[in-house]
Every structure is written in C-alpha cells, then in structure tokens.
Amino acid sequence: MASxxxxxxxxxxVRPPRVNPGPRRAFGPGARPLLIAxxxxxxxxxxxxxxxxxxxxxxxxxxxxxxxxxxxDALPKxxxxxxxxxxxxxxxxxxILVLGLVLAVLRSLPGPVFFxxxxxxxxxxxxxxxxxxxxxxxxxGMGIPALRIEGVPKDEFFWxxxxxxxxxxxxxxxxxxxxxxxxxxxxxxxxxxxxxSRWQGLRYVVLPQAVRRVIPPLLNDFxxxxxxxxxxxxxxxxxxxxxxxxxxxxxxxxxxYLATALVFLVVxxxxxxxxxxxxxxxKDQRVASGGSRSSASMSRVNxxxx
Amino acid sequence: MSGAVSGAxxxxxxxxxxxxxxxxxxxxxxxxxxxxxxxxVAPHEVIALIGASGSGKSTLLRCINLIEPIDAGRIxxxxxxxxxxxxxxxxxxxxxxxxxxxxxxxxxxxxxxNITLAPRKVLGRSAAEAExxxxxxxxRFGLAEKAREYPDRLSGGxxxxxxxxxxxxxxxxxxLLDEVTxxxxxxxxxxxxNVIRELAAGGMTxxxxxxxMGFARDIASRVCFLDSGRILEQGSPRQIxxxxxxxxxxxxxxxxxxxxxx
Ligand SMILES: Nc1ncnc2c1ncn2[C@@H]1O[C@H](COP(=O)(O)OP(=O)(O)OP(=O)(O)O)[C@@H](O)[C@H]1O
Ligand SMILES: [Mg+2]
Numbered sequence: 001m002a003s004x005x006x007x008x009x010x011x012x013x014v015r016p017p018r019v020n021p022g023p024r025r026a027f028g029p030g031a032r033p034l035l036i037a038x039x040x041x042x043x044x045x046x047x048x049x050x051x052x053x054x055x056x057x058x059x060x061x062x063x064x065x066x067x068x069x070x071x072x073d074a075l076p077k078x079x080x081x082x083x084x085x086x087x088x089x090x091x092x093x094x095x096i097l098v099l100g101l102v103l104a105v106l107r108s109l110p111g112p113v114f115f116x117x118x119x120x121x122x123x124x125x126x127x128x129x130x131x132x133x134x135x136x137x138x139x140x141g142m143g144i145p146a147l148r149i150e151g152v153p154k155d156e157f158f159w160x161x162x163x164x165x166x167x168x169x170x171x172x173x174x175x176x177x178x179x180x181x182x183x184x185x186x187x188x189x190x191x192x193x194x195x196x197s198r199w200q201g202l203r204y205v206v207l208p209q210a211v212r213r214v215i216p217p218l219l220n221d222f223x224x225x226x227x228x229x230x231x232x233x234x235x236x237x238x239x240x241x242x243x244x245x246x247x248x249x250x251x252x253x254x255x256x257y258l259a260t261a262l263v264f265l266v267v268x269x270x271x272x273x274x275x276x277x278x279x280x281x282x283k284d285q286r287v288a289s290g291g292s293r294s295s296a297s298m299s300r301v302n303x304x305x306x
Numbered sequence: 307m308s309g310a311v312s313g314a315x316x317x318x319x320x321x322x323x324x325x326x327x328x329x330x331x332x333x334x335x336x337x338x339x340x341x342x343x344x345x346x347v348a349p350h351e352v353i354a355l356i357g358a359s360g361s362g363k364s365t366l367l368r369c370i371n372l373i374e375p376i377d378a379g380r381i382x383x384x385x386x387x388x389x390x391x392x393x394x395x396x397x398x399x400x401x402x403x404x405x406x407x408x409x410x411x412x413x414x415x416x417x418x419x420n421i422t423l424a425p426r427k428v429l430g431r432s433a434a435e436a437e438x439x440x441x442x443x444x445x446r447f448g449l450a451e452k453a454r455e456y457p458d459r460l461s462g463g464x465x466x467x468x469x470x471x472x473x474x475x476x477x478x479x480x481x482l483l484d485e486v487t488x489x490x491x492x493x494x495x496x497x498x499x500n501v502i503r504e505l506a507a508g509g510m511t512x513x514x515x516x517x518x519m520g521f522a523r524d525i526a527s528r529v530c531f532l533d534s535g536r537i538l539e540q541g542s543p544r545q546i547x548x549x550x551x552x553x554x555x556x557x558x559x560x561x562x563x564x565x566x567x568x
Contacts, residue, residue: 190410193371194424194476195400204423208414 067255074247074256075263081243082263085229088157088239092164092229093222099165100172101211105202107173108180121173128170133231137163141235160232168225175217179210216282219275226268322385324349324480324511325370330379332362332369332535339365341535343379347480347513352506354522354543355515357532358558363515366532367482370513371404384479400428403473404482407489409465411457411472417444418453421472429476436475443471447501463494467501474505481505483514519562523547531555 052058106114106121128136141159144152153159183206191201230241238246240260247256325347332340339362347353355363368374370381372388372395381389388398412420421443422436431439444450447467457465466486473481483502487495499521506512506525516522522529523543530540531552539552550556 186406186408186410187412189373190406190412192396193373193399193404194472195396195428196424197396200427204427205412209412212414 065254065258067253070251070253070255071259073251074244074259077247078240078244078256078260079263081238082240082260082267084157084237084239085226088160088164088229088232088237089222089226092161092168093225095161095165096168096172096225097218099169101176101207103169103173104176104180105207107177108202110198125170125173128167129174133167133228134234136167137231137234140166141232156232156235156237159235160229160237163232163235164225164228167228168221171221172218175214175221176210178217179214180206182213183209213282216275216279219271219278223268223271223275226271227264322382323347324351324384325513326380326382327370328380328382330366330369330381331377332365332374333377339535340369340376343535343537345530345537345540347511349511350509351527352510352512352514352525354526354529355513355532356517356519356522356529356546356558361532362535363532364484367404367484367513367515370480370482371402372398373404396428400424400476401479402482403476403478403480405466405469405473405484405486407485409457409462409469409489411465411469413457416454416456417449417460417468420457420468421475424472425475440471440475443474444468447471447504461494462490463497466490466494466498470498470501470505479511481510481512483512483516485515485517487516487518517562519547519559531558533558 055061103121103125106117107125109117137160140163141156145154145159187205187209188201191205192198196204229239233239233242233245240263244256244260248254323346325345327343327345330340330343331338343362343366345353355366357363365374369376376389379389380387383398383401387393388395411417412423415423418437418440421440422431422433425431425436425439426433441450441453444453447470449464449467449471452460452464452468457468460468466489470483470486486502487498490498495518499518502512502514502521503525514522514526526543528540529543529546530537531546531550531554532538533552533554539546539550539555546555547559550559
C-alpha cells in the first residue's frame, strides 16, 4: 500500500539495503570477478530450483499455477485490461501532483491568519495517511455513489480516480513539504529582500528548487500508486486484477495470476530501476558539487534567517 | 550607475536625508540587540558600521530592509516612513538593496536570471529590457561572460559580485552591505571591495557592515562604532581610527590592530 510514501530524509536510509552488494561489487576490472559472480549466481539458482522441483507438492503446483496453455490464453486478456490501470494511473498521477502541491503549499503558509487552513490541510493529510487504502476505497467508492446526490457521477472509473487521488495526494504533499523545508530560509530572505512578495518567492525561488529535489522520492510513490490501482477492483472497476479473477474462475486455475504478475513486473521494475538511477545520480552530483564548493557554501548553511 | 543616479534624483527633489533612523529598538526574546539607534544618512554618504561580533550590525541592516520587524522607533527613507502601519513592505524593499555575507544567489537560475528576476516580476520590466540593463551592469563589473553560467560555476568573489549586481538591478536608493567579503578567500576580497569603491565613487548611498578596517577607513564618509546595540561613537574615518574618544572604541581598535587587521 502507500506505506512506502518516502520522505526526503528517509531516502538515504532506504537506499543501502536496496543496493545489491554481491554481484555489483563483482563488476570490477578484469574477467575473473565476473566469472565468479556468474558461477555463484548459477549455483544459488540451481540449488533453489532443486528445492522447489523436489518439493512434494510440485506436480500439483505445476498444474495449478504453471499451466502453459492457460497462461498464453490469459496473458492477452489481462494485458488488455492492464490498459485500464495505466489510464487510471496516468489520470490520477496528474491530479495527485497538483493536489499534493496545493496541500503542501497550504501547510507551509505562515502566520496566525492561516491557522485554520493549515489545520484543515494537516487533518486531511493525517486522515488519509492513517486509514488503510482498501477502507477508503470501500467507504468512498461505494458510499458516495449510494447517496445518489443529483449530479454526482456514478461511474466507477471516476470514483477510482477520486479515491486514489485522495489517498496519494496526502503522501505526495508530505514529500513536497519535505522538499520545501529543505530549501534554506536564506533563499526566501534573498527573494523577499529584492522586493518579491511571499508568493513570488515561493513560486520562483523556493518551489523550483524543492520540486527538483523531490522528483526521485515522488517516482517512488508512483511505483506504489501503479500497484495500488488494483485496489479499485473492489468497487467494481474491471481492470487487470478483476480480469485475472474472472479468467481464473472460468478456468479453475491460478495461472492467470502469474500472467498478471508478469505484466506488473515488466512495467514496474524499469520504473524502480530508473528511480534508483535518478537517486544515485542526484547523490553523486551532491557529492561532486559539495566537494568543489568553497567555504562560502558552508557559511550559507550556517547562516540562519527568519 | 543608474541606481545611484535615480537615488540622487529622488533625494534631491525631496531634500530629505536618504535614511533616517529614530530610536529603534529590537530584541530577540530576552536579548536586547538594538537599544535605541539614531542615525541620519545624507544622499551619497557611505557609512561604515564597525563593532564587535554580536554588537548588532547585521540586525540593524536587516531592520532597515524590514527583514526583521522592529520593536520601537521609526525608519524613514527619503522622508517616507517605512515602519508605519500598513506600509507595503515589498514596495520598500525595492528601494533598499541588501547583499548578504553568504551571497544567497538562486542556485537553479543562471546569473542573468538571478539578476533579472526581480526587475521583471516586481518592477514589471520586459525580459529584453531587464536583460539589457543586467548586461550593462555585468559588463561594468567584468562579469559579462558569466551571464549564462549557473552560480555554482563561479568563484566566491564572482558570486558576491553577481549578488551586488542583482541588488543594483533594482536601482535601489540605498544599498546595505553586510560583511560581503567575510565568506571569501583572502585573494578574492579585493575584487569585491573594488566594486564597492566604484559604487561609492558613483554616488551610491551605502551602509556597510564590515570587519575590513582598512577598507572602512578608505571608503567611508563616516564611521559608526556599534557597541551592544548602540552607536557609541561616530565620526570621520580619520577621527575614529586616529583619535577615538570612547574607551571602548579604543579597546576594539586595539584588538583589531593586535590581530593585524588594520
Ligand atoms: N534571529 C535571531 N534570533 C535570535 N538572536 C539573534 C538573531 N539574530 C541575531 N541574534 C543575536 O543578536 C545579536 C546581534 O547579532 P548580529 O548578527 O546583529 O551581530 P553582528 O554585529 O552582525 O555580529 P557579526 O560581526 O558576528 O556579524 C547576537 O547576540 C545574535 O546572537
Ligand atoms: Mg553580522
């Protein structure tokens, strides 16, 4: 679920376990380490395969989960419905990016006048981060259409988008907020001292820097969103997961799940790799520029402004 | 240049001091940082603010720019009270430029965009107009070829000169400089000081907080010695540095001389 909503400061903490030290480190100069890596990988996989294939339930498992003809029959069907998830993801993503930013900006409005605004935005974020996604989807996706208020759409796709947007904008606003807070206050002071209004300072100086910094963690959230699109099958949207269940029920066989899993892997793994690559690149850049900057950047960090 | 000229015109017409500070007080919690500062600055004057660390130099400059609200007193710029209720602070800040010790350039913008942002968004200049004015300033300070660079590709001295140009691009009536050379490596200090010298020669009204006593002596028309939030003594550079009246001023200057900075 969206519990992997990553805050900026968590990013580094999340990283180390992700890096696969064994094979990675093996890609040093020369062919010898490469050979060792290939051999040890082959051995590990051979042992695992032997354990699985020799398990007592293996023949029945093969029957229920690894049925070739059923797999090839199911794959185009589920892949076709996966387009619904993609559409859902794309529409929701745009709305989430906008709503998340609005929430983050509302929460960072200063002064006592804006206290109610901050309070409401905070309540919103807390609420949707606290509730399990499935619950929100059931309550809103079934509840509101059941009210049959005039003019409120009944379309399941519409409610699926609404629900995903509500849940994820809460997480994404936190990512944005971490980004906004990571921009040093002296930047805002410099903007204000030039006569820019508070809003102009935010718009032209703080947000551009903040957004740039949070792109990798945002992508991380969107990997979660991509997977969570299957949750809306609960409110009747026939998407990839619902379609899988339909095929599975028709054939009395679990192989369709394998097909669906494959579809997700093909889409999600490249995105995860891309995110990791971005994070690494950003980290490298930070190290590089941190090394070349003079003492001035140190005093920039030390200076505190209101 | 244009900044200095427009400053001169405004103040000549109103014939009021460029800046008047009347009894301002400022405290952070229990700590009284400014305790009744009075100061009048005529057009084209260059005031050096000297004093020990923590004496309130930065706070005074930040109050004049309204970055810090004051607790009591009045500040007038060319006769207009800027600390009155309901004054649009953004309007004031256009007339008062401030440059910080740590440059505070916007790292995501090229040099030229750093400089033109406020003229475009605040003064409503067109991009072409703002860029032309910015290029004139950059050329004047030997930075023209850096216009398309990002700040982190510049040396500290160049960054600080860009920060000064950025403030000048708003054509302020008054320029506040807060220890603009303190974060620089020694060999980069001169290029920044030369810029300030040129501004002074061009008639820019300035308040300069500095630890560079030699520079203060050369450039200032008046030196103010701040001590625990008060202007304890002020006078011509010659008077302050050669024959300070107050014991504390002498003490301060002796420490500076011992440290080899005068
Ligand atoms: N935002 C703030 N909150 C609390 N105290 C502050 C703040 N800004 C400044 N002070 C305190 O006010 C006093 C004066 O600070 P200020 O920076 O004006 O001194 P300064 O004369 O500029 O010193 P320096 O030569 O070291 O720059 C110091 O004791 C400082 O700790
Ligand atoms: Mg200071």
